[in-house]
Amino acid sequence: MSRRHIISLLMENEAGALSRVAGLFSARAYNIESLTVAPTEDATLSRMTIVTVGSEDIIEQITKQLNKLVDVIKVMDLTEGRHIERELMLVKVKAVGEGREEMKRTADIFRGRIIDVTDATYTIELTGTGSKLDAFLEAIDPAFIIETVRTGASGIGRGERSLKV
Amino acid sequence: MTETWQNDYPHRFTNELIFCQFMEATGAEIVVRCLAEEGVEFVFGYPGGAVLNIYDEIFKQNKFKHVLVRHEQAAVHAADAYARSTGRVGVALVTSGPGVTNAVTGIATAYMDSIPIVVVTGQVPTPAIGLDAFQEVDTVGITRPCVKHNFLVKDVKDLAATMKKAFIIAATGRPGPVVVDVPKDVTAHVTEFEYPATIEMRSYNPVVKGHSGQLKRAVQMLLEARRPMIYTGGGVVLGDASAQLTQLAGLLGFPVTNTLMGLGGHPATDRQNLGMLGMHGTYEANMAMQHCDVLLAVGARFDDRVIGNPAHFAREQRSIIHIDVDPSSISKRVKVDVPIVGDVKNVLTDMLALLKQAKEKPDAAALNAWWTQIELWRSKNCLKYNRNSPIIKPQYVVEKLWEVTKGDAFVTSDVGQHQMWAAQYYKFDKPRRWINSGGLGTMGVGLPYAMGVQLAHPDAQVACITGESSIQMNIQELSTCKQYRIPVKVVTLNNRYMGMVRQWQEFFYGSRYAESYMESLPDFVKLAEAYGHVGMRIDKPEDVEAALKEAFSPALKERMVFMDFQTDQTENVFPMVEGGKGLSEMILAEEL
Numbered sequence: 001m002s003r004r005h006i007i008s009l010l011m012e013n014e015a016g017a018l019s020r021v022a023g024l025f026s027a028r029a030y031n032i033e034s035l036t037v038a039p040t041e042d043a044t045l046s047r048m049t050i051v052t053v054g055s056e057d058i059i060e061q062i063t064k065q066l067n068k069l070v071d072v073i074k075v076m077d078l079t080e081g082r083h084i085e086r087e088l089m090l091v092k093v094k095a096v097g098e099g100r101e102e103m104k105r106t107a108d109i110f111r112g113r114i115i116d117v118t119d120a121t122y123t124i125e126l127t128g129t130g131s132k133l134d135a136f137l138e139a140i141d142p143a144f145i146i147e148t149v150r151t152g153a154s155g156i157g158r159g160e161r162s163l164k165v
Numbered sequence: 166m167t168e169t170w171q172n173d174y175p176h177r178f179t180n181e182l183i184f185c186q187f188m189e190a191t192g193a194e195i196v197v198r199c200l201a202e203e204g205v206e207f208v209f210g211y212p213g214g215a216v217l218n219i220y221d222e223i224f225k226q227n228k229f230k231h232v233l234v235r236h237e238q239a240a241v242h243a244a245d246a247y248a249r250s251t252g253r254v255g256v257a258l259v260t261s262g263p264g265v266t267n268a269v270t271g272i273a274t275a276y277m278d279s280i281p282i283v284v285v286t287g288q289v290p291t292p293a294i295g296l297d298a299f300q301e302v303d304t305v306g307i308t309r310p311c312v313k314h315n316f317l318v319k320d321v322k323d324l325a326a327t328m329k330k331a332f333i334i335a336a337t338g339r340p341g342p343v344v345v346d347v348p349k350d351v352t353a354h355v356t357e358f359e360y361p362a363t364i365e366m367r368s369y370n371p372v373v374k375g376h377s378g379q380l381k382r383a384v385q386m387l388l389e390a391r392r393p394m395i396y397t398g399g400g401v402v403l404g405d406a407s408a409q410l411t412q413l414a415g416l417l418g419f420p421v422t423n424t425l426m427g428l429g430g431h432p433a434t435d436r437q438n439l440g441m442l443g444m445h446g447t448y449e450a451n452m453a454m455q456h457c458d459v460l461l462a463v464g465a466r467f468d469d470r471v472i473g474n475p476a477h478f479a480r481e482q483r484s485i486i487h488i489d490v491d492p493s494s495i496s497k498r499v500k501v502d503v504p505i506v507g508d509v510k511n512v513l514t515d516m517l518a519l520l521k522q523a524k525e526k527p528d529a530a531a532l533n534a535w536w537t538q539i540e541l542w543r544s545k546n547c548l549k550y551n552r553n554s555p556i557i558k559p560q561y562v563v564e565k566l567w568e569v570t571k572g573d574a575f576v577t578s579d580v581g582q583h584q585m586w587a588a589q590y591y592k593f594d595k596p597r598r599w600i601n602s603g604g605l606g607t608m609g610v611g612l613p614y615a616m617g618v619q620l621a622h623p624d625a626q627v628a629c630i631t632g633e634s635s636i637q638m639n640i641q642e643l644s645t646c647k648q649y650r651i652p653v654k655v656v657t658l659n660n661r662y663m664g665m666v667r668q669w670q671e672f673f674y675g676s677r678y679a680e681s682y683m684e685s686l687p688d689f690v691k692l693a694e695a696y697g698h699v700g701m702r703i704d705k706p707e708d709v710e711a712a713l714k715e716a717f718s719p720a721l722k723e724r725m726v727f728m729d730f731q732t733d734q735t736e737n738v739f740p741m742v743e744g745g746k747g748l749s750e751m752i753l754a755e756e757l
Contacts, residue, residue: 012368015317016305027310057496064493070314070334073368165367 004033005059006051006078006085006155008163012071013039013046020069021048030054030062034087034152045073045165049154051130074163082158088125089133090115092146095122099144110136121146129153192321192352193218196285199328201228202360205256207247207620208232209240213260214300215287218352232620232649235641237264239613241271242639244282245342246610246617248275249600250575252405254335255282255617261289261349262300265307270607272342273311277604278426279403281340283331290350291319304346313341321354329364338371339491340403371490375507375515383461383486383503384519390459391531392538393419396442399426399603400464400489400509407431407596409513410463416520417527420539422450424465426603429593434572439539440548443471444742445585448547448751451742453539455481455749462487464509467499468604469744475499477747488512547740547753548589557706559583559658559732562713563590566628566656569713574598574626577614579635580606582664585738587630609638615653616645626654626717633659633729634683643696646725654716655727657689660734668737672752693727702729 011017018037025032033051040047052062059077066075078085091112095103100122107114107124110132116123126136130153137148157163190198196219200208209232212220223231234240237259244255259268265286275282289298305315314334316327324347331343387393395417401410407430414421414437421431422442431438440447442454454460454472460483465471472478475498487494487501488509495504505512550560563586566574576591577600578584584601593599600618602610615629629636636657646653658664666681690700699721703712709730716726739754 016309019306020309023309057500061493061497068491068493070366070369 002053002055003059004051004053004079006049006083006153007062007066007075008078008155009048009050009066009075010040010073010163010165011046011048011069012073013044014071017046017071018048020071021050021066024065024069025052028061028065030058036152036154042165047163049152051153073165076157076163078155078157081161083155083161084158085129085153085155086127087130087133087153088127088151089136089148091124091126091137091148093122093124093140094120094144094146096120099141103140103144106136106139110139112136188358189355190358191218191222192324192347192354193222195321195324195356195358196328196347196352197222197226198358199325199360200256201226203254203332205229205254207244208256208258209234209243209247209617210258211237211240211260211264213264213287215261215264215289215349216258216285216352218349219258219285219287219347231258232616232645234613234645236639237267238271238609239616239639239642239645241268241282241284242274242607242610242613243617243620244284245271245275245280246577246600246614247621248280248282249278249614250597250618251621252597254332255280257282257284259284260287260300261304262302264300265302265304269307269311272308272344274602274605274607274610275342276311276313278399278602279340280342281335282342283328283335284342284344286344286346287352288317288346288348291348292350294348304344308344311342312344313339315344315346317346317348318351319348321351321356324351324356325358325360326364329361330366333364333366334369338369339494372492372506373508373511375488375505375512377515379503379505380512380515380519383505384516384523386459386484386486386503387417387461387520388523388525388527390419391528392456392458392535393417393461393527393532394453394457394459395419395421395431395461395463396424396454396465397421397427397430397463398424398465401427401430402596404464404490404509405596406464406510406513409510409517411435413513413517413520416517418532419461419527420453420536422446422454424471424603425588425601427465428588428599429596432594433592434594439543441588442748444473445589445738445740446742447589448545448740448753449539449542451740451748451751452542455747456538458483460485462501463513464489466494466497469498472499473742473748473750474745477750480747545753547751550736550754554706554733556733557703557709557730559586559660559730559736560590561706562656562658562709562730562732563587563630565710565713566630567591569710569717570626570628574628575600575618575622577601577611577618577627577629579611579629579631579638580608581632581635581666582660582668582736582738583630583632583635583658585665586658591630608635611635612639612642612646612653612655615655616642616649616651619651619653620649629653629655631655631657632664633657633661633686633689634663640692643693643698643725643727647697650723652721652723652725655725656713657727657729658732659686659689659729660732660736661686662734664736665738671737672743689727689729693725698725698727700727700729702731704731
């Protein structure tokens, strides 16, 4: 049975590191829903969060193949245990007339922040799980959406569960 | 061989470079000195603009020999065969752009069979990278999917450490090719040189020892087996574990089968050896594989040519123990019950120790019954062929080669029918004697493989079993054989067809032989002679043995001999498991 998994990994922050991971997924025909990457507090390390969908067998292979990459230091399937997942979305919406106030209220309900304002638009910043961001987009009139940008999920284990060198 | 070579090329080794530590060196000097520090004997290569600085340093040294091939693909194949036959890291050196793209087939071939090689590639100068410079390709990008790892060295200060890492990564864990891409300006830049004795990499720590709990479970399972089977692959050869494997199999009295890559890992002439398994495996090996109750898989990966249809394979109940150094090989195509990750030699050694301590023994009655069944399968004599044919049978040539070389030659092959016949009829009793492209199935490897093997083993008998189609894919290397006096013996099974393609067309495409007939073949005897070698054409079965004896006679020991055997055009490789079919659904020769 296919299930969504969030895989976190630490790898050497070297040129081409991202393409090794992306290349692995395309070469072996694994799904990739989102992939985020940035250096950690230790600039020699990159942390990557990959959201993928697959059966247990496929996920086992993905984890093993990632571990096999020479630059990869540690791999963890966050969805195997308690974890927190967050994604950032910026949404630029039309904000005119009555809709302007309504948009503000909806953003408040979702704990969004308006971070840029013009006479006719708001840009709203929202953080949450992917499904919360989806819910916000469903809650507003699609005709008002000018553009959206999402970071893809970042994840971290709860409590003592951590991924470090 | 070496002496005459030096006399022929006196300019090569006269300018001795004196190595001393902690001196400043250019990038090019560093590359050359790192190779010397690694104890490299041969660098197979082809010069070009981006590597001229490196070649200039090669000219000035005498620590290793450079072998000039006629095409970069052959350089990588030769380095690969050097590695396969010695267990040491093979080295190739090519220039940027087309040098690299030509080398890619060789790199991918080594990758598929997990062969440790380091390929140093020239690159355009760093300021020109990305500007579509002359002879520029994205080497790390192009090679990424077919290397264990690769590096682009942008700073000469990183060069020595990168070379060290390349050799460590290539040789340890599951071995594989490593590419080091060196821009031309980096080869000119100067830095302090010190070659590190070793380097720790926090991201790279292959597992060495097997898990002790898993080992105990595995041993228990083996002792309780009633219809056991040992299935071994290239990992046993690469891991130098043949002695341990043979001892284990002997101690338990279990049957053994080898994959194409694993031939020689367990002696083929041993009674316990059932021969190769898989698409063209023996009847007894495939049947025993399908019907065993406990399967010990050692350094093998259950690939599609080995077990056929995985669903069919899974129909029979069996417990599987799988030893492999690469965790990702385990439970990839077939679910296993006891995975053991570790170096095959260590794991087998630990297993042997546990077995010797164990009070229980395998159930002798059950094992006897199992062997009775196996002997029944074996009595089908699935490798029989018509020995009274007036036309030369390819199998006969391979059998005679085995006899004439007393089973002790290094045999390389190309890809196709001849490769399967070589695997079936040359009985390899020692590891690292059978050199072929198992995973990628690269036509054209045979001759460059033979060169790499012969240079590594100058006194050994080296035969290249090939076909008239494969040999033409790297025929230019006859010239390299001449230059370095590499006395390999080419055994061409010439049936004027791409035989394996023809066989599939006969079976599955209504005998429509689309583009598989080899028109306009050269006169191979004249061709061999044109390159300065000995050519022979053999038309009749009664001349086969004499020709082989002559080729391997002391009189021709120093000569490269090209034997063109005119073989039966209609001969097919049996047994055969069709694609998508199960292992026990073989087509045997007599059934057609």
